[in-house]
Amino acid sequence: MPKQKNNHITPKCLIRQWLTKKEKLSGVHIYESKAKRQYFSSDGGRRAFSFAIEKYYYVPQHKSKRIYHLENWLADIEGTLSTFIRALLNNVTGPILPTKTEYHKLLLALFSMNTRSKFDIEAIKKYMRKNPDIKAMVEMEKNRDIEIAALENMMNSTIELALGYDQCEIVVCKNNSVELVLGDRPFLFEVLDGYSFLPLHPNFFVSMRKAKDTNYTYWDETDDKMIDLLNQKIAENSRHWLIANNEEVLKRYTPIIDAPKNEAKTYFQNIQYLNQGYKLT
Secondary structure (H helix, E strand, O other): OOOOOEEEOOOHHHHHHHOEEEOOEEEEEEEEOOOOEEEEEEOOOOOOOHHHEEEOOOOOEEOOEEOOHHHHHHHHHHHHHHHHHHHHHOOOOOOOOOOHHHHHHHHHHHHHOOOOOHHHHHHHHHHHHHOHHHHHHHOOOOOOOHHHHHHHHHHHHHHHHHHHOOOEEEEEEEOOOOOOOEEOOOOEEEEEOOEEEEEEEOOEEEEEEEOOOOEEEEEEEOOHHHHHHHHHHHHHHOOOEEEEOOHHHHHHHHHHHHOOOOOOOOOOOOOOOOOOOOOOO
16 A cells, blocks of 8 residues: 555544444444434544545645655654543543653644644635635745645644644543544634633543643543533534444534534634744655
8 A cells, every 4th residue: 555545634543532332343423414424433444434534635746756744744743642642541640741842742733633624724725726825925835736835834833823832721621421522623722711622532621721831730520511512612613524432422413513604714824933834845
C-alpha cells in the first residue's frame, strides 16, 4: 500500500475511546447524516473507522510528488494526545506532560480538532476560489494549488491558536452516568464564557480557557445537564457523522445533526503570535 494513503480526519486514538461490543465485534455506533443511516462500524482491518478516512487528504500532490509534511506533523501531535488520554484512563493526576514541548504539542493536537475537519477545509477551499486575493495572502508561495494553500492555512491556524493559549486553564471533567457523543467537528471553540471544549471519552472531556498562567485541574465532576448541553452543541456543530458507544444515546441526538444548518461563514484570522507562516514541502 502507498505510504500514508488513508488519512484519518479524526484521529484513531480519539475515535477508539468510543469502542464498544456488538455481537462479539468491536466498533462504534455511528449515524451518517448525508445517508441518513445508523449502523455499527467495526474497528478491524486497514480501513478501520472508514467513515473518518479520506485518501491522501493531508498528503497533497505537488510536481508529481506527494508532500507528507502535514500528515507527519499530525501524527506527531496525535501521539501526544494519545499519551494524554491514556494517562487519564490510568487515573494519573500529576503532571502528565512535564515539559513545555509536550504541553505545546497537546495544545496543537487539541486545537487541530478545530481546524482539520473535511467540512472546514473544504469551506476554506471554496472561499479561496471565490476570493483569490485571500488565497494570495495566506499561501506561502505564489500560485500554489488550492489544496496546498488550504492545508497550509489549516496548519498555521492551528499553531496560531495554540500559541494564543500558551497560558491557559485546563480542566478535565468527568461524568460516569451520562455519555458524551463524538462528531466530525467535535471541538467547541469558546462557546461558554470563553471556555472551549473537546470530548476525549464518553465519560470525560477537556475544557480550556485563557489565563494568566498555566493551571491543570484533573477529574473535576460535572452534572448531567452539562453533558447534555455539550452533546447538543457537538451534534449542532457536526456535518457528516456522529458516534456513540450506545445506540439509544446516538438516537437521542441524530435529529439535531439532521436539522437545517446555516451556511458556514469564514473569517480572516489575523496573525498575532507567529513570526512567519509554515509551508508544506
